[in-house]
Amino acid sequence: MNKDQVKGVGEQIKGKVNEAVGKATNDPAKELKGDLQQGAGKVQKAYGDAKEDAKDQAKRHNP
Structure with missing residues (x-):
């Protein structure tokens, strides 16, 4: 897992929290x-x- 994957998942989690807070507080x-x-996290x-x-793939083709 690389840093982009980790940051992306983190951004998705923050987004879900903000969305839930927005719904709860109208x-x-x-x-x-x-x-x-x-969306940014998914990208x-x-x-x-x-x-x-x-x-x-590079590892498989260049052992």
Whole structure:
């Protein structure tokens, strides 16, 4: 697991918390912030996943 994957998951968690707080307090701005954080976290994790896949493939082809 690389730093992009870890940061991405962390951002998704923060986003879920902000979304839940926004719903609980009826704060649409906080809810939207949470949604955006989750989206950004998913993108960052996907980037990290792609980096890991590329590294794994490189290891397989160059032992």
